[in-house]
Amino acid sequence: MNRAMSDLSTGELRDLYRELILDHARSPRHFGKLPALTHSAEGLNPLCGDKLKLYLQIDDDDRISDAAFEGSGCAISVASASLMTDAIIGMRTGEALDFAKALIGAVTGRISSEDLGEDSQIELGKLQALQGVREFPSRVKCATLAWHAMNSAIRQEQRPASTE
Amino acid sequence: MNRAMSDLSTGELRDLYRELILDHARSPRHFGKLPALTHSAEGLNPLCGDKLKLYLQIDDDDRISDAAFEGSGCAISVASASLMTDAIIGMRTGEALDFAKALIGAVTGRISSEDLGEDSQIELGKLQALQGVREFPSRVKCATLAWHAMNSAIRQEQRPASTE
Amino acid sequence: MSKPLQTVKSDPHVDLSACRTDFPVLAQEINGEPLVYLDSAASAQQPESVIDAVAEYHRHNHANVHRGVHTLSHRATEAYEAARDAIAGFINARSRREVVFTSGTTESINLVAQSFCRPGLKRGDRILLSQLEHHSNIVPWQLLCEQTGAELLVVPIDERGELDLVTFNRQIESGVKILAIAHVSNALGTVLPAQELIRRAQQHGVPVLLDGAQAVPHMPVDVQALDCDFYAFSGHKMCGPTGIGILYAREQHLERMPPYQGGGDMILEVRFEGTTYNDLPYKFEAGTPNISGAIGLGAAVRYLTGIGMERIAAHESELLRYMTERLSEVPGIRLIGTARQKASLQSFLLDDIHPHDLGTIVDHQGVAIRTGHHCAMPVMDFFGVPGTARASLALYNNRDDVDRLVASLTKAKEIFGR
Amino acid sequence: MSKPLQTVKSDPHVDLSACRTDFPVLAQEINGEPLVYLDSAASAQQPESVIDAVAEYHRHNHANVHRGVHTLSHRATEAYEAARDAIAGFINARSRREVVFTSGTTESINLVAQSFCRPGLKRGDRILLSQLEHHSNIVPWQLLCEQTGAELLVVPIDERGELDLVTFNRQIESGVKILAIAHVSNALGTVLPAQELIRRAQQHGVPVLLDGAQAVPHMPVDVQALDCDFYAFSGHKMCGPTGIGILYAREQHLERMPPYQGGGDMILEVRFEGTTYNDLPYKFEAGTPNISGAIGLGAAVRYLTGIGMERIAAHESELLRYMTERLSEVPGIRLIGTARQKASLQSFLLDDIHPHDLGTIVDHQGVAIRTGHHCAMPVMDFFGVPGTARASLALYNNRDDVDRLVASLTKAKEIFGR
Numbered sequence A, B: 001m002n003r004a005m006s007d008l009s010t011g012e013l014r015d016l017y018r019e020l021i022l023d024h025a026r027s028p029r030h031f032g033k034l035p036a037l038t039h040s041a042e043g044l045n046p047l048c049g050d051k052l053k054l055y056l057q058i059d060d061d062d063r064i065s066d067a068a069f070e071g072s073g074c075a076i077s078v079a080s081a082s083l084m085t086d087a088i089i090g091m092r093t094g095e096a097l098d099f100a101k102a103l104i105g106a107v108t109g110r111i112s113s114e115d116l117g118e119d120s121q122i123e124l125g126k127l128q129a130l131q132g133v134r135e136f137p138s139r140v141k142c143a144t145l146a147w148h149a150m151n152s153a154i155r156q157e158q159r160p161a162s163t164e
Numbered sequence C, D: 001m002s003k004p005l006q007t008v009k010s011d012p013h014v015d016l017s018a019c020r021t022d023f024p025v026l027a028q029e030i031n032g033e034p035l036v037y038l039d040s041a042a043s044a045q046q047p048e049s050v051i052d053a054v055a056e057y058h059r060h061n062h063a064n065v066h067r068g069v070h071t072l073s074h075r076a077t078e079a080y081e082a083a084r085d086a087i088a089g090f091i092n093a094r095s096r097r098e099v100v101f102t103s104g105t106t107e108s109i110n111l112v113a114q115s116f117c118r119p120g121l122k123r124g125d126r127i128l129l130s131q132l133e134h135h136s137n138i139v140p141w142q143l144l145c146e147q148t149g150a151e152l153l154v155v156p157i158d159e160r161g162e163l164d165l166v167t168f169n170r171q172i173e174s175g176v177k178i179l180a181i182a183h184v185s186n187a188l189g190t191v192l193p194a195q196e197l198i199r200r201a202q203q204h205g206v207p208v209l210l211d212g213a214q215a216v217p218h219m220p221v222d223v224q225a226l227d228c229d230f231y232a233f234s235g236h237k238m239c240g241p242t243g244i245g246i247l248y249a250r251e252q253h254l255e256r257m258p259p260y261q262g263g264g265d266m267i268l269e270v271r272f273e274g275t276t277y278n279d280l281p282y283k284f285e286a287g288t289p290n291i292s293g294a295i296g297l298g299a300a301v302r303y304l305t306g307i308g309m310e311r312i313a314a315h316e317s318e319l320l321r322y323m324t325e326r327l328s329e330v331p332g333i334r335l336i337g338t339a340r341q342k343a344s345l346q347s348f349l350l351d352d353i354h355p356h357d358l359g360t361i362v363d364h365q366g367v368a369i370r371t372g373h374h375c376a377m378p379v380m381d382f383f384g385v386p387g388t389a390r391a392s393l394a395l396y397n398n399r400d401d402v403d404r405l406v407a408s409l410t411k412a413k414e415i416f417g418r
Ligand SMILES: Cc1ncc(COP(=O)(O)O)c(C=O)c1O
Pocket: C263, C264, C286, C287, C288, C289, D041, D042, D104, D105, D106, D107, D134, D136, D137, D182, D184, D185, D186, D211, D213, D214, D234, D375
């Protein structure tokens, strides 16, 4: 190796791969099948081959009583799915859809998390950890894949959700 | 008209459209069908839509006893066909093919007419008039169309001869 | 991208004289005379901004699109997709999903013939075209007829080069499967009454493909206002690159159509047992696309939009009026194509000088016109001519160009001794 | 076009260091680090001579080809056809009639599937591919199978990424209608034993299509020596433009095949009652071609020829050896694709870091590699991985690039806490 690597911008990388993200990527929560699922959807990211199946159990009350996912993907997409399932269990579907909108807005940079707090009362909480993605536009699709899948699942769409 | 046309290079144009060429273009010789034809071919120039049918009557002696053509084309292609039919009547097919080669060589600039005289004993004669085409590379195909058709006719090829 | 326009003539809205210098190719002499380019209907010239957009892309940002996480790939993808957005806006498509990049009008039409029509077509089914179509809107349908046993039905034209609407109205009722027709004729300049044709077709449930190759460069085109099913056009006729074109299609059609070609990028998942196609418009973009072509076309659209298609249309229609007038004054001229609604070009014959000879003589004076059948042989057959000479205009032409053309025709008469 | 090469290292024949400055895109920083471009298998960069050839064409010589008598049209036609001649020479085609311009490898393969195979194919007929094909050499055949009821047969590969020749020898005897196979694998770098495969296929009368997208940029290719029936490749992988590619095909096949698309230029004569197709290769080039793309590809061929494909192959194979060696030393690396005959690229995985994350981290250090399935999902399935990271070389890469890659991998391990 004939030149030293500068450490100038490692900060951004550390911000993308925060401990919380790496932790969820290594040990995803709610990973597996759901025996009593009522809704499901597939998410595909043709860019990198990320692929996940999302399972939801939605009760008569329109509340997400359980959620799980399977599949393979990069650290960002797995962590995002893991954090998402953690977060949406217990929400009503309408709430979950709003939450998805807020999250997608936040990671694409269309909504800042501060704006969000005031306007919509939605607190991203732990999911703020995903915001490091903003500096990596080519990774936004990874962070949003699970959320698009949730959208499809709740809306009962037939085609795999794709981030294209 | 707010600028005068220069006459600088009219010379080249006059060289292309010599009196002999214009005369043959206006009053093509051997234009029409041939009642007792033995060989024929079609020539097409997709560039400009020139289209001609060439008819030959070749006797047992392998001699072109009559030739005629029909079709429509620009001054150059019509004059060339007219001059060609004039020239080849009475030739043996082998001679006519050599003649075609010489003519094509001369108008494409691959053989100069002087070289020709010495080397091959072929005298282009009147057909030298076609050499003005050399300065107009996009018109070479017009000048050679009839000659390609003659080639096809003698060789009994099925497809229309095309200059492409 | 377009330079500020000076107002030197009376109507400031149609003076595009400042644009001319945007086109480097025009600043040259041909055979010792300044070039007069009157062949834009065959292919238009590019402004510096388009040439630069393509070169700069390759100097700074090139990589393959869609499939990479690295910076260049991301930049290339953004630029490619931004071009799609620019084009979608330019023709007012409902959504970018309806804008498919193809290699040109020809491929766009072949795609519709093969993917939209072929699967459902039976022996005896009818396809309605017109007599004034470009070969690119004839041969794909002939191939389709050979493949399926379907038949072509042709709307006749009249001596002016206008569509015979009476016959059309009868034909469109006869159970045709698609109407594929030019928006503007490339041989005659006729602007077809697209709105009316589409309305009629819709009354009979017939989908409509408009061949817009000669329309998009010369007038504002709004696919939603037209309400057509398909609209095809080429980059190189609108100051963009060769090798790139567009198929606009209603989303509902694209959703149902099978892919045209198979390859990378048009699939989500490939297994030997079966394959899942990608979303729109990618399902129809197999393989590495013409990235620089798309970017160049995006730049062309920005250039044209910067000037304004309304102004371009006004400029050209004023110039066409002048050209027709000046040509009419030439003794021995025969104008071919005298429709009441015309755009951007005039075909003609002079005495009995073959168009090809005419082309050579005027070229020798620096004037570039097209001569021949203009890939519209059925039009030539109708008028009983082997071909025509055609002078076609673009935004960068002016009255001086027309004057030079007319002068060069006089020279032709002189050479041919008339 | 290529600069005179200095001899600074031991073997003068493989030192291409002087070429690097021919490629303007390489002279930039990405995320504060000088760009290391290791993604040429996805798309190669262009030397200034290619960028210029395209720009100069548009500044001086553009017009539509084949159909015009005026000077610009003649110049454009000459330049376009000269490019064809250059390419025919480059691959040693018997004749220019065998060299068809397409939009890329993908279209070339679709053309063969639809025009050569489709008309004669029946339910149950077999098409032989391999497990290591790019999607562009799978999906066209899947579409064809759907259309005709034919079936795919797949030659397996082994753990090294080599073809299972024993199975191949059995399969090729089983009455297949075409063998369509990569010359070099884009995911694994395997160089297939093309000569041997073709010889076998010929013994059983099976025509062969080689997908040469990854071969032509990296080694001398001689279609006559190979004696294949079809050979497909893309301009953008060999330092040329996007949107242009080549189908080489034996003349006798092209003569018999129906046209693929209909349009202008591919016909001699159009009547509504029937149409006469143009001569080869024009029968397969419908519509206005990608003129500037062809000219750019011609310039790329001249650039590569100026350096010499033998030297490029030697340089790259030496560099690949070095890269494989250096990568092997990285703890936790798994090399995917370890065939004995390889060209120009190496796929790998690092620890359990997902390739996509790896791609981001190395990009952040200025190193561009591709990550994902590389449009070869069946290969990923075979190795049981969701994707790989792939570093691919071109003539402009050097050892420093490899060192930078390896260093950036160390950083990835650090971030992921290994
Ligand atoms: C082996 C192989 N075949 C086919 C293709 C498709 O080429 P293109 O996308 O240029 O049509 C590629 C490249 O993407 C390839 O690497």
